[in-house]
Amino acid sequence: MSSACFLVALIPLISILYYTVNEGYAALNLNFFTQITPPIGGSGGGILNALQGTLLMVGLASSFGIPLGVLAGSYLAEYPSSFSNGVRLLADALTGVPSIITGIFVYALIVITTHHFSAWSGGVALGSIMIPIVAVSTQEALRLVPPEIREGALALGISRSRTLLQVLLSTAKKGIVTGIVLALARVMGETAPLLLTALGNQFLLTNLNDQAASLTIVIYNFGTSGDPRAVHFAWGVALILLLLVLGLNIIVRMASRQKLQANQ
Amino acid sequence: MNLRQLGIRSKAWVRQLVDKTLAWTSHPDPLQLLVLAAALSIPVTWPIIIDRVYVGSILAFRPFGLGFIIGSTWIVSPPGGGPPLLGALPALSGSGVTTIFALLIAVPVSLGVGLFQSELAPKQIRAPSVFLVEMLAAVPSVVYGLWGIVVLVPFMGVNVDPSLKSALGFLPLFSGSANGFGMLTAGVILAIMVVPYASSIMREVFAAVPKAQREAMIALGATNWETVRKSVMPFARAGVVAAIMLALGRAIGETMAVTMTIGNTAKISTSLFAPAYSIPSIIANEFVGSENPLHLSSLFALGLILFAITFLMNIGARLLIRQLSFKARRGHVA
Amino acid sequence: METGTPTETTIQRPGRKRWPLILAAVIIIAAIVGIVAYEYFTGTNNQSASVTIQGAGATFPAPLIQNWTVTYHNLYSNVTINYNSAGSTAGRQLITNKTVDFGASDAPLTDAQIVAAPGLVLFPETLGGVAVTYNLAVISSATHLNFTADVIVEIYNGTITNWNDARIQSINMGVTMPNVPITAVHRSDGSGTTYAFKDYLSHVNSWWNKTIPVDTSTTWPAGAVQAAGSGNAGVAGQVSNTPGAIGYVDVIYAIKNSLGVGVVQNRAGTFVQPTLQAIIYAAANETKITSPTDPRQHIVNAHGGQSYPISTYTSIMVYKEMSTNPHTPKNVAYALAKFLLWIIGPAGQAIAPGLIYAQLPSNIVSADQTLLRSLTWAGQQIITS
Secondary structure, X not given: OHHHHHHHHHHHHHHHHHHHHHHHHHHOOHHHHHOOOOOOOOOOOOOHHXXXXXXXXXXXXXXXXXXXXXXXXXXXXXXXXXXXXXXXXXXXXXXXXXXXXXXHHHHHHHHHHHOOOOHHHHHHHHHHHHHHXXXXXXXXXXXXXXXXXXXXXXXXXXXXXXXXXXXXHXXXXXXXXXXXXHHHHHHHOOOHXXXXXXXXXXXXXXXXXXXXXXXXXXXXXXXXXXXXXXXXXXXXXXXXXXXXXXXXXXXXXXXXXXXXXXXX | OOHHHHHHHHHHHHHXXXXXXXXXXHOOOHHHHHHHHHHXXXXXXXXXXXXXXXXXXHHHHHHHOOHHHHOOOEEOOOOOOOOOEEOOHHHHHHHHHHHHHHHHHHHHHHHHHHHHHHHHOOHHHHHHHHHHHHHHHHOOHHHHHHHHHHHHHHHHHHHHHHHHHHHHOOOHHHOOOOOOOOHXXXXXXXXXXXXXXXXXXXXXXXXXXXXXXXXXXXXXOOOHHHHHHHHHHHHHHHXXXXXXHHHHHHHHHOOHHHHOOOEOOOOOOOOOOOOEOOHHHHHHXXXXXXXXXXXXXXXXXXXXXXXXXXXXXXXXXXXXXXXHHHHHHHOOOO | OOOOOOOOOOOOOOOOOHHHHHHHHHHHXXXXXXXXXXXXXXXXXXXXXXXXXXXXXXXXXXXXXXXXHHHHHHHOOOEEEEEEEOOHHHHHHHHHOOOOOEEEEOOXXXXXXHHHOOOXXXXXXXXXXXXXXXXXOOOOOOOOOEEOHXXXXXXXXXXXXXXXXXXXXXXXXXXXXXXXXXXEEEEOXXXXXXXXXXXXXXXXXXXXXXXXXXXOOOOOOOOOOEEEEOHHHHHHHHHHHOOOEEEEEEHHHHHHOOOEEOEEEOOOOOEEOOOXXXXXHHHHHHOOOOEOOEOOOOOOOXXXXXXXXXXXXXXXXXXXXXXXXXXXXXXXXXHHHHHHHHHHOHHHHOXXXXXXXXXXXXXXXXXXXXXHHOOEEOOEEOOOO
């Protein structure tokens, strides 16, 4: 019976993959990757501005999300105390905050005060989603480093910071990178916070203060319009997004499975 | 425990803190400060979020007070003029019904999947099965929504809803007309999205059961299923509850897939077929174009309610899990 | 128990003070990259070069406005106008909050809204027709169902629940109405199209007049089976995805989605389709310039045997003294004024009919031009020619 549950759970996955590939691949051509999104009711066009927006905002998010997350996770792993236990609990809870709430608080914090919907406010929203995810996965990766290594380094007289930087982080780097890539894939698929911060852009953006398009916003707008051409376009964008997100997921899981196999 | 003991205790930690700081200043470790500062970004984010959302929502709570939460109408401009009649109940009930319905489907399925992955699947299938379910979790919400509009809604409207109506139409739950958009379809999509999340936690919980329990049952001649039922499940009960709480938090916070399938109408209905609103959907739809400050503030207030619910669910679940792993390490049976 | 010692572990020999150098190098590189990126991205060096204008608002004219922005960008490649189709209320909110450079709305401002945004001026940039659209597979696209305001009201308040209701059948004698339940679709966001629709119903149906306020909000009668979509596109999408649905959208959205377009009875009693000509007739009969500084119009329920009754102008909103909008620097203000002049000029207006928006009558164009000439930056008139 539990295998039946498993198969039932797989049906939507197969259906989504089938429809995305089936409906989406027809939309793919050179123009799709070199042109900007068509205006409402228009035809043709491509995802250049949406791709630019997504990559830019994810890049912005990573620029502070990754360092803060890795460092925070290092703190949680290397300096355990009841305080860091509390922080870990808060980090876990932070990963569960609905992304629409992230959207409204970044809106209140940045959009209202700067009088701008902007790419960088979208990046801040995505980054604040990234930090706890990366922190938790970094902590878990560092936890897996065998204590002998830590003890060996300390026995050799290496200072704590050096141990962390040169020994532990490089030992755990596969796990840490896995966590980072998974966070990137997660954040690449976010829509709700961007609807309230980046808003969307018909054209390529030239300035971080401009509004920004994203693959997800384009899927939402085109997919809900009912215009058959637009819906097909949305499937094409969904295909690209799925390739990116699932691709990242598959790569890291393959890589960590190789590591497991190497150890057996 | 008497006050004096308490007094000594507090003085002790103060002394410890002072000792620690003094020790640190004699051997300063800048990296520790750096990672601590980075780690502080997490507890610091909480008051920022709460403050921004709370400040935004004050205007809504002033006229209605806590009655906002049970206000059953969401009318931005009432007929005949007058102030907006905004209450949380339409969005709250929509969220509640879709979430509960989603959990009714997702919890048994997740239990089955979790058991399958941890106990009952042959060894070679285990890793691929985990992988496949995690792919389900990786699909972005807006893609679920697109699939929902194009595939699930017509399927529900044409195939599922009419059969449900003819079989169970006497119940108010399945009354009224069904066009595919509504709480039922949104609940189904939520269930699909929540299964990988809940099942991965349940799988870890089952895997955390001490081997001794399982081996004892097998030694006594129990079948695989009996082992699971009698030794694994009772132990994992707390973990299953935690998984349900996390799933609830996840489901109630889900925005895009629900917005695209729920019909976006702020009304309370008894029928699952009826269109409704969830809290994230109403915020996503009405936030940027709010009609007046009270409207915007009410949306903030809904956000605060959502935030509180997910916070409680998350913290509660994590504490349960901690307690469970603590017990596991000690080798206790629940 | 796990004995896994990762095979690739080596304890790195702490080289002589290597990491401070690396750290320093990283900081310097990051600083250089940061400075270069800052210069590039904030464009402080290229003031006159590229200009980005942010607008947001009504979805009703969005196909036309976005067509304008693309055409204009092809003419002047350094000017990028990003129009966000967020809805009339969002457009009004955003320009009131000064988070965009211009807003657009089909609905007029109430007194309270005018007070909240002092210095905001509105001028119509185009006009179109709100189609009554429906999704009925059995009705061929050549057939257009007839609607009266009373029937529309009864559908939206739940009195009529099925397409084969006698009241619908009696005004559509040439068609066999199918037995399909009706879903009444409306907007989930604040909408000027909603305003025009409610305005029309309010003029012609006394129950609606007394019961439902004419505004942009999501307040609709209870009772009907409803669904809602965000924006004109969302309503069109909801109707497309819901068999038996009825909705109200700018006519181009219904056509793009291959939805049924209804024929609505006008003031003179004639059933009229929302064609370009019918919209032009409505405008011709009802456009009046009451004040040279206020070119806003009200053309629903127009007189004339061939007028389409649910026609409406739609307006763009900017601040008269553009320096009062912190979102708009000087070069953007000047570029924006130029763009606005272009869209009401012959080049811009020539694009409208192809998307079933009528060209502005010449008296409106003159009034708009007068208004645009009154735009100032720090007291200085922006458009001088």
